Amino acid sequence: MKYLARVNPKYFAAIHQCAAKGDVRYYLNAVHIEPHAAGGVVIVATNGHFMGAMHDPDGWIHPDHKSVLIGTVSKRMLSACMSRKGPDGEPPAVLWISEKFSLVSSFPDITEEPELFGQFSHLTEKTELVDGKFPDWRRVMPKQRAQFEGAYPCLNGEYLEAFNKIGVMLSGQKHFGGGGMHLETGSDKGSVVVRFNSHDLVDRFVGILMPMRGEEMKAFLPPWAEVEAASEAA
Template structure:
């Protein structure tokens, strides 16, 4: 197995959820980890939003908190795959290599346990308020993978789920604080490909 070989478009979209806060350096990249059923998960968060993409044919030998500089993010728009090759992050299209990111590819900081905030099934869904300044990342995902995006509320003011039909994406957005109004609705379920257990290399 290649140490890392993932879908460049998914990687670019995941990076939209990364933090730019200098105090949250471990959230500046995209965490990539192997999926227990094959493929790779790409996870990014800024502490308010969380984006999870499932690359069903991707490859990842271990969890990597991947650093992406500004030129790399720009070239991801033209690439088809992102691979680690000779300890370098290399972007490729159908013709071959198109960009090599200089410097270290891995962030020196552990990505948080994102599974800890996954919402549980709920018998009711609340009315909620969101900070729309954080909307552009979700709009970009919908534009590329939608365009329709469904919204699923969580109980007790938990994160709101954003889904694009059956696409390989799950977005979470923390609602603003304020009164919630409850209405009966269907259960809130996670996609079947979300693994709620620990990452593969952390399992005991």
């Protein structure tokens, strides 16, 4: 059996949070893996409104493949990717992906391909590769930051919550407040860049969030709050 890719299982499970669920554009339901010129791979997923991308410097993709799209992934597989310890008492180290199966293994030595049901295997499950073209994720990456002009776009709270969950998954902290999210608009004002203010993640993860349409906030505060502030000042 030929393996097509291997990635950090925690990275894979975290980025999977950005994949679409049951979208007719089937390629958006998948997680995309491609090689990176600086080494390793990039893991990307998007539902068309927000996107998460992760550089895995230790990741690998078979040289015969420019990319791999992993479709069906069970909750049990995602849980095995995030587990602190597997059945052998060791944490998951590598997620191996073949054409028909994926394997979570605790064996960190990547020079030797693992057996599907070997002693280091935490979970082996049938998975589906998607035959399709993933969107060019680089096209939505802002070229530079925008000069802040005092107005911030309207953002979908559900997607912010998803990014917070990703931060928890990647950091291992149940309360990710210690790391925090850094939001910044791109120069085109069409997207918001999300990064994690954490030493281990600041240069490893990037998210993109498309703003929602919303009414322009003409006043900084609602009138009742301005009155309250004025009375306190007096």
